[in-house]
Amino acid sequence: MLAGPLARLAADCDRGFTVLADAWQAQPEEHAAMIELADLERVDYLASFPHLATFPICLDPDEVNLKEFTHREPLDAGGAVRLTGTAPVREVLTPAACYHVYLHHQGESLEGPLHVTTRNTCFRREAYYEPLRRQWSFRMRELVCLGTRAEVAAFLATTTYMVDALCRELDLPVTWELATDPFFQPARNPKYLAQRLQPTKREALFGDLAIASTNLHEDHFGAAFDITRDGRPAVSGCVAFGIERWLYAVTRRHGADPAGWPDVTAAARRARPAGADAASHPAEAGGAP
Amino acid sequence: MLRSWVARKAKDLPPEGLTDDLPLLEGRYLTSLHIPELILLLEALRGEAIDVERLQAGDFRDLRTIAARFLIGSPDPAAARAAETVPPSPRGASR
Numbered sequence: 554m555l556a557g558p559l560a561r562l563a564a565d566c567d568r569g570f571t572v573l574a575d576a577w578q579a580q581p582e583e584h585a586a587m588i589e590l591a592d593l594e595r596v597d598y599l600a601s602f603p604h605l606a607t608f609p610i611c612l613d614p615d616e617v618n619l620k621e622f623t624h625r626e627p628l629d630a631g632g633a634v635r636l637t638g639t640a641p642v643r644e645v646l647t648p649a650a651c652y653h654v655y656l657h658h659q660g661e662s663l664e665g666p667l668h669v670t671t672r673n674t675c676f677r678r679e680a681y682y683e684p685l686r687r688q689w690s691f692r693m694r695e696l697v698c699l700g701t702r703a704e705v706a707a708f709l710a711t712t713t714y715m716v717d718a719l720c721r722e723l724d725l726p727v728t729w730e731l732a733t734d735p736f737f738q739p740a741r742n743p744k745y746l747a748q749r750l751q752p753t754k755r756e757a758l759f760g761d762l763a764i765a766s767t768n769l770h771e772d773h774f775g776a777a778f779d780i781t782r783d784g785r786p787a788v789s790g791c792v793a794f795g796i797e798r799w800l801y802a803v804t805r806r807h808g809a810d811p812a813g814w815p816d817v818t819a820a821a822r823r824a825r826p827a828g829a830d831a832a833s834h835p836a837e838a839g840g841a842p
Numbered sequence: 843m844l845r846s847w848v849a850r851k852a853k854d855l856p857p858e859g860l861t862d863d864l865p866l867l868e869g870r871y872l873t874s875l876h877i878p879e880l881i882l883l884l885e886a887l888r889g890e891a892i893d894v895e896r897l898q899a900g901d902f903r904d905l906r907t908i909a910a911r912f913l914i915g916s917p918d919p920a921a922a923r924a925a926e927t928v929p930p931s932p933r934g935a936s937r
Contacts, residue, residue: 731899740894746881747874749897751867771870 558811559800563692566799567672569821570694573715574670576825577708579696582671584653587644592656595777598648601744604737607646607676607689613638646676650695651791658699659778663787666700666708672796685801686762692796697789699775700782705790709767712792715824716757716765722820725759725802732756732766759802767792844913845905847883851876862906877902884912 555563571581587609590599599606612622618638629635647653650673658667672694679687698708713729720727731752739745748754753771756763768791774780775787782788799817807813849860852871856864866872872880880902881892892912901911 741878743874743877746877746894746897747867749894750877750899750902752899 555800558814559804562800562803562811562814562817563796565817566794566796566803567692567694569719569817570696570794571670572818572821573712573719573825574668574696576715577668577696577698577712579668579670582654582657582669584647584650584657584671584673586647586674586676588647588652588656589644591643593645593652596652596773598645598652601734601736601742602648605648605677605679605735607648607678608642609644609646610636610642611640612636613640647673648675648677649793650675650693651697651793654695654697655699655774655778655780655789658780661780663699663780663782666698666704666782667787668708669697669699671695671697685797688797691798694794694796696792698791699780699787699789702771702788704782705769705788709769709790709792711826713755713767715821715826716767716792718824719817719821720757722823723803723806723815723817725764725806727757727759727764729755730758732763759798759805762798762801763795764798764802765792765794843887844883844909847880848872848905851879860905863904865904867902872902884908888913 574581593599612619615638622635622637625635627634650671653673654669654671658669661667672692674690675693676690678689682688696708696712698705700708717727717729732754733739733745733748734754736742736745753769755767757765770789770791772786772788774789775782780787780789803814803817807815845860848866848871849855852860852866855871864871881894885892900907902908
């Protein structure tokens with residue numbers, strides 16, 4: 554739960570990320586906080602991340618079933634709900650904001666690179682939780698690019714540069730490190746092996762905490778959702794920000810007193826390439842880690 | 843053995859063919875789906891398991907790198923023979 558100054562800081566952080574998205578003239582999109590499994594299974598989500606999945610579950614609407622549910626104590630002694638019959642589960646609560654983007658643009662033939670920004674409340678079941686650092690429910694802002702490999706590479710390099718500049722403006726010391734996604738049984742998962750052999754994910758670490766990541770998906774989503782660019786499956790990449798983790802970083806670095814917190818939106822404006830949109834200023838990518 | 847396996851699996855090879863320095867993953871000639879089978883092939887050729895947690899970026903970059911990293915120097919004669927199909931130099935000389 555966020556309230557008062559911390560809630561305002563969260564809004565300021567998110568506005569700052571959208572300032573970076575504006576450098577790409579990214580289309581804003583808002584999506585539901587759940588996604589149909591039949592769609593997500595096109596990228597084998599459940600085989601890769603079953604341990605992270607959180608499912609929305611409903612009671613079977615049959616009246617007899619609902620009466621049975623209401624005729625007894627709804628919770629057991631441990632606080633767990635005493636479910637009767639349940640309806641079929643066909644959705645998963647959004648595990649990452651950008652999945653919706655690929656689904657929304659399925660079947661499209663892109664005439665140029667597509668830049669999108671979206672925010673969602675995301676859900677990941679974890680072995681343990683820490684407020685702001687590792688939550689079951691958290692907000693994720695993403696910048697997404699679909700296009701040719703060169704277009705996506707330029708997007709990732711320039712956006713990485715901007716994120717790095719934003720961290721400097723905010724006096725947040727970060728290091729960029731190669732990373733892999735938290736696959737289930739990774740040694741058996743081709744995608745994990747590919748990430749080790751051909752790194753596609755980098756994380757901006759504040760201490761040991763990843764506050765942003767850049768990800769090159771190659772044509773994984775383009776092929777799965779039939780999105781093409783130049784007659785081939787589109788390549789995609791995304792840059793993701795965990796909003797609560799930025800709150801942790803800013804308050805850890807600048808203290809608990811809101812008077813000492815920086816203006817994140819203004820810092821983001823200073824972090825953008827000078828005098829031009831990112832799309833026309835790829836040379837700035839030279840400074841990316 | 844290694845070369846023929848890659849030649850069978852690779853898609854859209856360039857006109858110059860499967861050279862020793864062709865970037866297999868970066869060039870998308872092989873995809874993630876090929877990796878487990880390639881690991882099994884290398885394990886069979888060298889006669890010992892590969893610890894996937896010790897794999898590093900670039901280990902499967904091209905035929906020459908794969909041979910140098912996993913086959914050359916292996917005590918298994920079959921592995922050495924497989925590696926011989928990928929001479930360490932000159933670059934790109936072997937087809």
